[in-house]
Amino acid sequence: MSAATFKGGIHPFEGKDLSKDLPTRVVLPKGDLVYPMSQHIGAPAKPVVAVGDRVLVGQRIGEANGFVSANICSSVSGKVKAIEKRLMVSGAMGEAVVIENDGEYTPVEGMGKERDYTKLTKEEIRQYVKDAGIVGMGGAGFPTHIKLTPKDENAIDYVLVNGAECEPYLTSDYRMMLEEPEKIVGGLKVILRLFDKAKGLICIEDNKPEAIEKLNSLVKGEERVEVKVLKTKYPQGAERQVIYAATGRSINSSMLPADAGCIVNNVDTVISIYMAVCKSTPLIRRIVTVTGEAVKTPQNFNVKTGTNYAELIEEAGGYISEPAKIVSGGPMMGMALFDINVPVTKTSSALLCLTKDGVAEQEPTACIRCGRCVEACPSKLVPQKMLEYAEKFDDEGFQRLYGMECYECGSCTYVCPARRRLTQAFKQTRRSILDSRRKK
Amino acid sequence: MSNLLNVSASPHVRSQVTTRTIMRDVAIALLPAAAFGVFNFGMKALITIVTCVAASVLSEYIYEKLLGKPITTSDYSAVVTGLLLAMNLPSSAPVWMSLIGSVFAIIVVKQLFGGLGQNFMNPALAARCFLLISFTGRMTDFAVDGMTGPTPLAALKAGESVDVAKMFLGTTQGTIGETSAVFLLIGAAYLFVRKVISFRIPCAYLAAFAVFALIFGGRGFDMNYLAAQLFGGGLMLGAFFMATDYVTSPITPMGQIVFGVVLGILTGIFRIFGGSAEGVSYAIIFSNLLVPLIEKVTIPTPFGIRKETGHAK
Numbered sequence: 086m087s088a089a090t091f092k093g094g095i096h097p098f099e100g101k102d103l104s105k106d107l108p109t110r111v112v113l114p115k116g117d118l119v120y121p122m123s124q125h126i127g128a129p130a131k132p133v134v135a136v137g138d139r140v141l142v143g144q145r146i147g148e149a150n151g152f153v154s155a156n157i158c159s160s161v162s163g164k165v166k167a168i169e170k171r172l173m174v175s176g177a178m179g180e181a182v183v184i185e186n187d188g189e190y191t192p193v194e195g196m197g198k199e200r201d202y203t204k205l206t207k208e209e210i211r212q213y214v215k216d217a218g219i220v221g222m223g224g225a226g227f228p229t230h231i232k233l234t235p236k237d238e239n240a241i242d243y244v245l246v247n248g249a250e251c252e253p254y255l256t257s258d259y260r261m262m263l264e265e266p267e268k269i270v271g272g273l274k275v276i277l278r279l280f281d282k283a284k285g286l287i288c289i290e291d292n293k294p295e296a297i298e299k300l301n302s303l304v305k306g307e308e309r310v311e312v313k314v315l316k317t318k319y320p321q322g323a324e325r326q327v328i329y330a331a332t333g334r335s336i337n338s339s340m341l342p343a344d345a346g347c348i349v350n351n352v353d354t355v356i357s358i359y360m361a362v363c364k365s366t367p368l369i370r371r372i373v374t375v376t377g378e379a380v381k382t383p384q385n386f387n388v389k390t391g392t393n394y395a396e397l398i399e400e401a402g403g404y405i406s407e408p409a410k411i412v413s414g415g416p417m418m419g420m421a422l423f424d425i426n427v428p429v430t431k432t433s434s435a436l437l438c439l440t441k442d443g444v445a446e447q448e449p450t451a452c453i454r455c456g457r458c459v460e461a462c463p464s465k466l467v468p469q470k471m472l473e474y475a476e477k478f479d480d481e482g483f484q485r486l487y488g489m490e491c492y493e494c495g496s497c498t499y500v501c502p503a504r505r506r507l508t509q510a511f512k513q514t515r516r517s518i519l520d521s522r523r524k525k
Numbered sequence: 526m527s528n529l530l531n532v533s534a535s536p537h538v539r540s541q542v543t544t545r546t547i548m549r550d551v552a553i554a555l556l557p558a559a560a561f562g563v564f565n566f567g568m569k570a571l572i573t574i575v576t577c578v579a580a581s582v583l584s585e586y587i588y589e590k591l592l593g594k595p596i597t598t599s600d601y602s603a604v605v606t607g608l609l610l611a612m613n614l615p616s617s618a619p620v621w622m623s624l625i626g627s628v629f630a631i632i633v634v635k636q637l638f639g640g641l642g643q644n645f646m647n648p649a650l651a652a653r654c655f656l657l658i659s660f661t662g663r664m665t666d667f668a669v670d671g672m673t674g675p676t677p678l679a680a681l682k683a684g685e686s687v688d689v690a691k692m693f694l695g696t697t698q699g700t701i702g703e704t705s706a707v708f709l710l711i712g713a714a715y716l717f718v719r720k721v722i723s724f725r726i727p728c729a730y731l732a733a734f735a736v737f738a739l740i741f742g743g744r745g746f747d748m749n750y751l752a753a754q755l756f757g758g759g760l761m762l763g764a765f766f767m768a769t770d771y772v773t774s775p776i777t778p779m780g781q782i783v784f785g786v787v788l789g790i791l792t793g794i795f796r797i798f799g800g801s802a803e804g805v806s807y808a809i810i811f812s813n814l815l816v817p818l819i820e821k822v823t824i825p826t827p828f829g830i831r832k833e834t835g836h837a838k
Contacts, residue, residue, distance in 0.1 A: 091828075097538055176532070253538065325829060337829030410531045421532040442531045443539040450600070451642040453544055455771040459778065464828040469776055470820075487827040495536030502544045503642075509534040 088291045089330040090316035093463045095496045097319055097417065099292065100254040104376040107384040109260045112400050114186055118161055118391030119428035120146060121173050121181045125226040127153030130218075132182050138165045143196040143367050146182045149215070155228040156218035159184055160369035160389035162191040174413045174420055174427050181428070184391065198365040202275045207238075210279060210362055217361030218431070219368050223247060223322070223351035224414065226432040229358065232350070233279055235343035241280040242346035243332050246273055246287040246355050248296065249315055249322030252415025255435050257372040258352040260385045262289065262296035265356055270303050270310065272359030276348065277309055283348070285310040288331050292317040319417060320494040324349050326463050338490050371429055375401040377438035379408035394425045394436055409442040417495045447504040458497035458507060464490045468497035468507045475510040480518050489515060544641075548601030550721045554712035555608050555766060561708045562701035566616035570701045573623050574611040580627035581607030588636045602641050606630050609649035612702020612762060613806070614656070617666050626652040646813045647773045650763075650806050657806070667698040678757040678802040681750070689749055692756040699758065706756040713765035722769040725781040726788075730764045731755065733789025741797050760792065763805035773813040780816075780823035787819075788812050 123129035130147030134140055140159045147157030163186045171181040202210065215230035235241060246269060250258040262269060273285045287304070289297050291314050304310040313331045315321050321330065324342060327349060329335050334345040342349050350358070353372055360366040371390055376383035381402030388397065394413070398404070412419040413427070414434055425436070458468035466487055474482035491511050498508040563571045585603040589596050610626050630652035635644045657664045667676055676698040677687045691697055695705025702709075716722045735751060744750040754760070768774060768788055775784050788808050795804025 095540070097540070329828075335829040337827070340829065408530070410533075410537060412535075412537055414535075416538040417536045419535055419537065421530070421535070421537060423530050423532045425530075437537075439537065442533075442537070444533045444537060445531055447539065447543075450544055450597070451640060453547070453602075453642045453771045454774075454776050455547065456776040456778075456781075457542075459776055459825075465825045466827055467777060467824055470824075486824065487830065490827045490830065493535075498536050499538065500540050500542070502540075502542050502547055504539065504543070506534075508536060512534055 088314045088316040090318055090321065091326045091329050091463055093461055093465065093496070094318040094320060094326075095461050095499050096317075097253050097499060100376070100416075101256050101259070101292070103254065103378075104374050104383040104385060105256040105259055107382070109264055109372060109385040109387050110400075111387040112389075112392070112397065114161065114389050114392040115396055116393055117166060118159070118163075118184045118186055118389065119171050119181050119393070120157055120159070120184070120391045121171065121179045121428065121430060122147045122157060123173070123179050124157065124430040124432060125155040125220040125228055127151060127155070127228060129180060130154060130157045132168050132180070134165045134182060136165050136168060139163070140165060140184060141191050141193040143193045143369060145216075145218075146184075149228070153228060153231060155220050156216060156367075157182075158218055158367040158369050160391055161186040162189050163187040172424060172427050174422065174430065174433065176420075176423060196365055200363050200365060202278060202362050205362070207279050210275060213362045214358055217357065217367035219354060219357045219361060220431050221351060222353040222357065222371070222431060222434070224418065224432055224434060229350065229354060232348060233276065235341075235348070238280055239282055240346055241283045241343065241348055243348070244273065244276050244280060244283045244285045245327060245331055245347055245349040246285070246352060247322055247324075247327050247349055248287060248289040248293075248352045249327055250293075250352075251290060251317070251319045251322040252417055252419075252434075253319070254376050254437050255374050255415050256376070257374045257385050257434055259293050259296055261352050261356060261372055262293065263299060266299050266303050268356045268359045269300065269352060270307070271363060272355035272357070273310060275358055275362045276350065276355070280348065283309075286313045286331050287311070288313045288315050288327050290315050290317040290321055319496065320463055323463065323492060323494055325492070338492070368431055371431060371433055373397060373429060373433055374435040374437075376435060377408065378440040379404050379406050379438035381405045388429050390429055390431060392429045394422070394427055394429060397429070397436055398425065398438070404438065406440050408438040408440060409445075410439045412437040412439065417499070418493065449505045450503045452503050452505055455502060457500040457502065461496040461500045463494060463496060464492065466491060468511075472505060472507050472510055475514040478514075480514065480521070483514050484518065489518065491515065544602070545600045547721055548605050550716065550719050551605045551766070552601055552608055554715045554721075555605070555612065555702065557708040557711050558702045558705055558762070559608060559612055561695055561705045562612065562616070565696060565704060566701060570616040572620065573614055573616060573618055573701060574608065576620050576623040577611035577614070577627050578604055578607035580624050581610070581631050584628050584631035585636070588632055594640070597641060600641065603631060606635070606648045609702075609767060610652050613649060613653040613700050613759065615664065615667050616701050618663065622656060622660060622663060626656050629655050642772050644772055645816070646810045647767050647770045650767055650810050653806050654810055676758065676802065677753060678796070681753050681757060682796075682802040687753045687757070689752045689756065692753060703759045703762045706761045709761040709765060716765070716769075722765070723781070725778060726769050726774055726785045727764040729782045729785025730768055730788045730792075731760070733786040734760065734792050735789075737790055737793030738797065741793060743797075754796070758796070758803045759805035763809055764788075768809050768812075773816060775816050775819045775823065777820055777823040777825060779825065780819045783819050783823060784812060784816065787815060
């Protein structure tokens with residue numbers, strides 16, 4: 086059977102060999118832990134502790150504040166040192182709870198207690214997911230309990246586990262598929278319990294044969310679960326692309342996966358669901374790939390959320406050469422950091438230390454209309470023309486070309502031989518359009 | 526770690542392919558046919574090639590220098606224009622004609638419209654057509670070193686028989702770079718392998734032209750005639766190297782197929798019903814003008830958008 090995929094996309098340098106073979110190592114934090122109250126899409130959480138309070142591992146320190154919001158739990162035990170504005174990955178300052186670690190890791194009562202999910206009601210499962218503060222760990226950070234509560238749960242035909250991990254350099258999902266595959270299958274079965282008619286598909290790119298084999302052997306005999314092999318291509322793991330490749334259904338920017346009968350969750354999210362529901366453990370750890378040519382020993386770490394990124398660089402043996410650019414996330418959609426003293430959050434997938442800044446090195450030149458951007462666009466847009474409108478600040482023209490269907494995957498910019506900054510211009514234009522829509 | 530790091534919006538990596546590597550690949554792909562032209566027509570062909578390339582690059586340099594623009598001669602685009610122009614000239618073309626053609630291609634067709642990416646006609650072909658109109662006699666004088674007689678296409682049009690094998694190899698009359706189908710195909714294969722060009726334009730072009738020639742050529746299903754039409758004149762050079770010029774062809778995949786079909790039909794009309802045996806150059810520059818229209822009607826439907834529902838809400 087040939088691997089399923091979509092039209093368009095690119096084949097960037099994978100860079101996964103750097104970190105894919107070393108086992109994930111647990112890293113304990115050295116300094117204070119910083120928990121931004123905004124680690125998800127939606128309203129920031131509201132701090133529910135006060136300075137001076139003693140907190141335990143797994144204790145709620147931030148409470149979901151609104152419908153689209155998520156709880157935040159402490160990953161250590163210790164004392165609340167401050168509640169103040171701190172620098173976040175985005176480069177902005179945001180409210181955060183700072184906790185001084187006592188190094189004892191005393192859990193809250195009931196944490197780690199085994200639960201049999203088959204004996205839980207659907208409402209209980211959703212409540213446990215919500216309590217645990219689980220959000221989409223693929224990057225977007227959409228609160229998972231909302232995702233698991235579609236309008237019509239009988240309309241859901243597929244529950245997808247997104248293990249494509251198409252971003253270059255990243256191997257955290259891959260390591261989890263090798264090291265904790267039982268939890269992935271377990272988490273998927275928990276979700277399937279919410280959707281009686283749905284089938285579970287674990288979607289993996291064909292550049293991860295060991296992971297495919299491992300999960301295939303685990304789901305043998307499972308009637309409702311299947312491993313779906315996808316072609317290795319960026320952005321195969323984008324929600325719309327993974328749905329299309331696995332089910333043949335397509336959605337646009339104004340639709341939710343549930344509109345096409347699908348629920349999509351990233352590998353690490355599914356593990357977190359399993360841990361929350363079956364092991365009474367909230368989302369307080371994150372697998373982070375620390376990698377790039379500038380790092381001595383690229384590898385994956387099992388990190389407590391709130392840990393300072395700088396500590397991870399030390400754990401990886403420090404730099405072997407001066408990094409030109411440090412990115413939180415992958416090279417295609419990750420966020421460049423100007424200061425690495427920011428905390429690991431629920432959506433931190435990687436810390437990528439590049440020795441070369443491919444962007445600063447090359448100035449844009451004239452567009453030669455080669456059409457590579459058109460071929461690469463997974464949304465079948467015409468980036469070359471969208472850029473003409475974006476540069477003229479013509480929001481109308483941009484939208485006529487369906488510019489809002491762009492999800493900023495960066496493929497057009499990657500392939501552009503004239504080094505034009507397409508994605509960058511689209512980001513700005515899309516923001517300004519969304520802002521003006523909100524004002525109306 | 527107090528010193529600030531580089532920041533920019535994603536993506537943070539770029540492919541290795543640049544305008545320069547693409548243009549260099551096109552120049553490399555043209556070399557086999559150009560070299561064969563020198564073998565076929567002798568030193569005069571080499572002089573024409575060198576003159577056109579040098580004059581094109583120099584025109585670009587001087588123009589940009591005088592206007593205080595960034596110098597872009599290192600992107601190989603002027604080299605490609607010069608090489609293509611030379612390959613479209615007869616080997617008997619005097620040096621002054623090569624010079625006029627090069628200056629016209631670079632200054633008038635390319636730079637006056639805004640430089641690379643802004644010209645709406647293929648510069649080399651526009652220059653060729655300019656020369657063809659201005660100096661018709663010299664441009665169609667293919668007599669060199671005792672080799673006289675008409676080009677295979679002219680002979681074909683006159684109803685004479687032609688040697689298709691010789692046309693495939695290229696030991697026939699014609700412009701410097703157009704005669705050898707085999708060496709042009711080798712160059713084209715290189716461009717396919719390097720993913721510089723796609724099959725869409727050349728295949729649609731050749732297929733549409735072949736169908737047109739079969740229907741209107743008046744020879745019925747005569748394979749020899751069809752092969753002669755395909756290998757003769759500027760069709761191979763035009764289909765693979767000039768119709769595929771990025772700047773002057775549609776950017777949309779569907780548009781490229783439409784463009785190729787239009788080219789095939791126009792070339793057929795010009796060759797079979799026109800006064801001259803040739804038609805590729807005019808077909809291409811005429812179709813170049815249709816590109817904005819073709820693009821307008823071939824914008825692809827985005828992923829996940831259903832045509833009948835129209836705009837995403």
